[in-house]
């Protein structure tokens with residue numbers, strides 16, 4: 001089901017709202033300034049009723065890209081917003097010639113792992129003790145393919 005939101009490139013006007021969602025989503029949140037440093041990368045926001053309700057940040061080098069950050073506001077989760085953001089990001093990366101997309105995820109983050117699996121990401125490695133607060137391994141996931149619809 002499509003989410004009732006619009007996906008658009010982030011602008012500096014979105015940074016405060018993005019950082020507020022980030023602070024609810026992670027114990028070690030990025031600041032608005034850190035998000036601002038990614039305005040030249042692939043930085044998408046999901047907007048519903050004029051409000052930012054989610055975001056995704058990625059960067060790419062040649063044919064490889066990394067999803068750096070994804071979150072959705074707690075009160076509007078499970079409505080397809082993150083999947084819509086990811087699908088849009090994967091399509092844009094594919095159009096730019098990216099063929100491999102990587103990301104890291106906590107093994108305990110069941111919601112995110114299901115989300116990534118649902119768009120074709122597969123586990124390729126584990127980084128021991130990668131995360132702090134709280135300390136946890138990272139699973140490295142990779143998705144091969146050219147857009148949000150054909151990768152496996």
Ligand SMILES: CC(C)(COP(=O)(O)OP(=O)(O)OC[C@H]1O[C@@H](n2cnc3c(N)ncnc32)[C@H](O)[C@@H]1OP(=O)(O)O)[C@@H](O)C(=O)NCCC(=O)NCCS
Nearest residue numbers: 025070071072077078079080081082083105111112114115
């Ligand atoms: C992970 C997160 C971004 C998902 O956002 P969302 O908009 O609620 O996700 P969607 O509604 O697009 O869900 C897409 C799929 O992800 C999976 N999923 C999402 N939330 C889930 C949950 N709580 N439990 C299990 N699976 C879940 C499901 O497969 C879902 O598809 P379905 O609803 O058809 O079953 C959101 O929970 C979040 O912001 N979490 C905190 C930040 C975070 O962990 N980011 C990822 C860091 S790697």
